[in-house]
Amino acid sequence: MQIIHRLTVVSNPTRVFEVGTEIEGREVIEVKNMSLEYEDHVHSEYHVLDEDGELISNVENAPVIVEWKTIAEDGPVPENEK
Numbered sequence: 001m002q003i004i005h006r007l008t009v010v011s012n013p014t015r016v017f018e019v020g021t022e023i024e025g026r027e028v029i030e031v032k033n034m035s036l037e038y039e040d041h042v043h044s045e046y047h048v049l050d051e052d053g054e055l056i057s058n059v060e061n062a063p064v065i066v067e068w069k070t071i072a073e074d075g076p077v078p079e080n081e082k
Contacts, residue, residue, distance in 0.1 A: 008065040
């Protein structure tokens with residue numbers, strides 16, 4: 001299974017949200033892609049969540065760099081995903 005490990009918002013200043021880091025005393029546990037694709041456009045949105053599932057930040061319609069990481073759900077990682 002692949003998860004978003006790091007989300008870099010290309011802005012001035014650049015903002016980086018990385019799983020396992022802290023933002024204002026809250027640990028980033030998950031970055032969720034909430035984007036929607038329509039017939040004539042795409043609405044890009046990412047939610048950065050803490051350990052309680054609460055929203056730390058959201059990023060909408062901004063240029064981003066998404067870095068993915070493969071994790072094992074139950075058991076070893078399949079050979080084709082190493």
